Amino acid sequence: MGGYIFKRLSIGIPTLLIIITASFFLMRVAPGGPFDAEVDLDPLVRANLEASYGLDQPIGTQYLRFLDGLTRFDFGPSTTYPDRSVGELIADGLPVTLKLGLTAMLLATILGLLAGVIAARNRNGFLDGAIMMLASVGIAVPNFVVAPILTLLFGITLQLLPVAGWGDGSLRYWLLPVIALALPQIAAIARITRSSMLETLSADYVRTARAKGMPERRVLWRHVMRSAFLPVMSYLGPVAANVVTGSVIVEQIFSLPGIGRFFVQGAINRDYGLVMGIVILYATVLILLNLLVDIAYGWLDPRARVK
């Protein structure tokens, strides 16, 4: 197990370093600097501005200073929000985005598993058909369509929940965003759970367990669920990536003060520091999460350790 964890780490850390390096150089060679605004700047003012952001240094020096800063959670300045640093903006937005993302993932996993198990247990029955049809729709309809429809229904027509904004961060403000974020993932997890349950249910060892007279409930919990859960767990990495992507859109729709909104603002304004900082942050989080999933997988399924 120790060797297995080391092997996963030896893939994750270089990946992160390469992403940091690549995004740094990509942003630096990009055409259109942050000061290419509509107004032509006086060359002297421009030189001063660039000096104050360290853009006049050789690129190697800039890169080393950037790496050094990262170790202290210092992502450099933002040109969109001149009075704030990228680190401050991220620290501001992170709690909102984390709360949304983690709740959505938890909700998606629980409801997705539940729906998938129910569908598999009623194979080809009415419930199975209904759940799988909803799942197809859930996967096909993107969250920038789901979110406005939810707002229309619960915010405007029924007047139950606020249309947008974070308010005091209480449940009524983040309920709709979380649902909009979780729905496509619920659908995807339900599908995977169903097919892996069905596959396991027809496995030889399940037939053996039944043949020896084991009670059905025990067969399910002891033999079916454990291996049926594995594909779902390895899908948690992609779920996290989808939730991160989705939160960019959902935060925009509900005007929530999370990282995703800063990211979009940064992209529109060509604010390299901000965009780069957020990409690096998300890459780190996702690589860590995938590492955890891999470790948990190796723990649950000994076969994965030797591969």
Next chain:
Amino acid sequence: MSTSHSARRQALARFAANRAAMVGLVLLAVIILLAVIVPMVWPYGLEDASLERALQPPSFADFHWFGTDANGRDLFVRVFYGARISLAIGLIATVIALCIGVAWGATAGWFGGTVDMLMMRFVDILYAVPLLFLIIVLVTVLGNNIFLIFAAIGAVEWLTMSRIVRGQTIAIRNLEFMDGARAIALPTPRILTRYVVPNIIGPVVVYSTLLIPVNIIVESSLSFLGLGVQEPLTSWGLLINQGATVLDSASWMLVFPAVLLAITMLSFNAVGDGLRDALDPRGR
């Protein structure tokens, strides 16, 4: 083609027997046809604005079947004009992804060893960043232009394709007829085009069909965020964005493009699933 004539006919028959896939195919044909025809024949043009007709609900009387937007522009023509752009981006980005993915995956799988390792590590690294983020970074760097959006989506969405092709290539590389091809000293490019590509085409076609709706969603997401297609052009994502802002007073502006987008997604998915089941009957 290694699949014999009758095998192909069987696959076709299986596809034709799949009701969901056939319905999807018909719906797609109708949407594509409307996307081509409507902007040519409709009494209103894309940019025909008229403030006294602003935000009219749908009506059959004056050909505003889908109502009008805040500038009094006819939504019916705009939705199908948007369909042209969204479908075109979905298709072209998929073709780009297809070319890169097949070339990358086939090369890695064919040569194996260090080449394979390095090429697939590159894919793994890109996988670590959510694809929409990579695309947004590319759009930020390259600037916002409709051709660059095609390219940016295609340049990112080939990763899964390359993995599929690589796996298939490795699987067939060691089969006997490949030894035969090597024994008569066929040059590598010819082996690749003559023997490898036809044998991996099935999964590639299936995945491509499923990649088109993904790319349409990506384009729509970008446009929705204001990072994709810009006025005066329009696309489904941009129309949905504009609809979402006037949701309480003019819900038709959201409903029509959203429903059309959803139907297109469901249809592509049904066709893709149908193709997969038809080409690989063991899957069911």
